[in-house]
Amino acid sequence: xxxxxxxxxxxxxxxxxxxxxxxxxxxxxxxxxxxxxxxxxxxxxxxxxxxxxxxxxxxxxxxxxxxxxxxxxxxxxxxxxxxxxxxxxxxxxxxxxxxxxxxxxxxxxxxxxxxxxxxxxxxxxxxxxxxxxxxxxxxxxxxxxxxxxxxxxxxxxxxxxxxxxxxxxxxxxxxxxxxxxxxxxxxxxxxxxxxxxxxxxxxxxxxxxxxxxxxxxxxxxxxxxxxxxxxxxxxxxxxxxxxxxxxxxxxxxxxxxxxxxxxxxxxxxxxxxxxxxxxxxxxxxxxxxxxxxxxxxxxxxxxxxxxxxxxxxx
Numbered sequence: 001x002x003x004x005x006x007x008x009x010x011x012x013x014x015x016x017x018x019x020x021x022x023x024x025x026x027x028x029x030x031x032x033x034x035x036x037x038x039x040x041x042x043x044x045x046x047x048x049x050x051x052x053x054x055x056x057x058x059x060x061x062x063x064x065x066x067x068x069x070x071x072x073x074x075x076x077x078x079x080x081x082x083x084x085x086x087x088x089x090x091x092x093x094x095x096x097x098x099x100x101x102x103x104x105x106x107x108x109x110x111x112x113x114x115x116x117x118x119x120x121x122x123x124x125x126x127x128x129x130x131x132x133x134x135x136x137x138x139x140x141x142x143x144x145x146x147x148x149x150x151x152x153x154x155x156x157x158x159x160x161x162x163x164x165x166x167x168x169x170x171x172x173x174x175x176x177x178x179x180x181x182x183x184x185x186x187x188x189x190x191x192x193x194x195x196x197x198x199x200x201x202x203x204x205x206x207x208x209x210x211x212x213x214x215x216x217x218x219x220x221x222x223x224x225x226x227x228x229x230x231x232x233x234x235x236x237x238x239x240x241x242x243x244x245x246x247x248x249x250x251x252x253x254x255x256x257x258x259x260x261x262x263x264x265x266x267x268x269x270x271x272x273x274x275x276x277x278x279x280x281x282x283x284x285x286x287x288x289x290x291x292x293x294x295x296x297x298x299x300x301x302x303x304x305x306x307x308x309x310x311x312x313x314x
Contacts, residue, residue: 011042018046023054041071048080060084075105083114091121109139116148128152136165143169143176150182159190 010033017026030047034040048063064081071077078101085094095118101111116131129152135145146169153162166183173179 010040011046014043014046014050018050018053021053023050026050027054039070041067041074044070045077045080048084052080052084057084057087061088073104075101075108075111078104079108079111079114082111082118086114086117086121089121091118094118095122107138109135109142109145112138113142113145113148116145120148120152125152125156136169140172143173143179146170146173147176147179147182150179150186154182154186154189159186162186163190 010029014026014029017023017029026046027050030043030050033043034047037043044063044067048060048067051057051060051063061081061084064077064084067074067077068081078097082094082098082101085091085097095115098111098115098118101108102115105111112131112135116128116135119125119128119131129149132145132149132152135142136149139145146165150162150166150169153159153165163183163186166179166186170176170179170183
């Protein structure tokens with residue numbers, strides 16, 4: 001039997017042991033094999049997996065660190081290392097490690113997903129959302145990014161977005177019980193908000209409203225004046241809708257995407273000579289964000305003017 005064939009037999013044997021959850025036996029086989037073949041990358045990766053499955057996270061960390069030293073260009077090694085760092089709550093280190101993984105393979109869905117975990121823990125919520133969405137784009141059949149993204153939107157009280165992504169996730173991953181549970185919770189919260197909302201959609205405290213004394217005075221309006229005010233209100237509503245309508249897709253798609261591009265560009269290195277294309281992309285992204293900012297400010301200014309006109313006319 002050739003040496004290469006023997007290695008593949010060992011790896012196959014360990015994988016079968018892991019499928020049967022016999023991690024202790026797998027560790028014995030791997031440790032003995034790695035004494036003879038210390039440069040076997042597949043065996044080194046499985047060593048980390050065995051420790052991970054046994055919840056020996058410090059040992060898994062050491063094994064994956066050895067793996068990245070053994071083959072620095074192997075993206076899954078960096079992804080596994082980052083995942084363990086997240087579990088050990090070294091989120092800053094995980095973000096840096098996963099940035100290295102994405103330098104090796106920018107289309108690695110697991111790297112984006114684990115980066116989202118690190119960014120969420122570091123309170124970089126916009127970047128975490130972008131990372132989860134990129135993971136979904138690259139691996140739509142992976143349920144974990146949908147679940148984490150849905151939970152983030154629930155925490156942010158953005159229940160419509162939560163339900164949207166969780167429904168999409170359950171459609172692509174129908175066997176995920178966790179996804180189904182999170183979706184049920186998001187729908188329940190959304191329905192509760194709808195039932196507790198006033199006709200104009202503003203949440204109210206019924207007890208506070210009942211105790212509040214509201215003074216009103218009748219306004220003497222002619223039919224002409226009433227119609228004029230109605231026309232002014234209709235125009236104001238049209239104006240507000242015209243400016244508000246593009247805001248949601250702009251913030252939801254363009255802004256998150258641009259933040260994600262910035263994050264990827266920043267991960268490329270500290271000097272321009274290392275990755276000039278990434279820095280050029282960053283400059284373009286900053287320009288795009290400035291365009292979004294100016295557009296939003298302009299729209300807000302026009303809406304303010306319309307409101308002031310309506311107020312002065314009443």
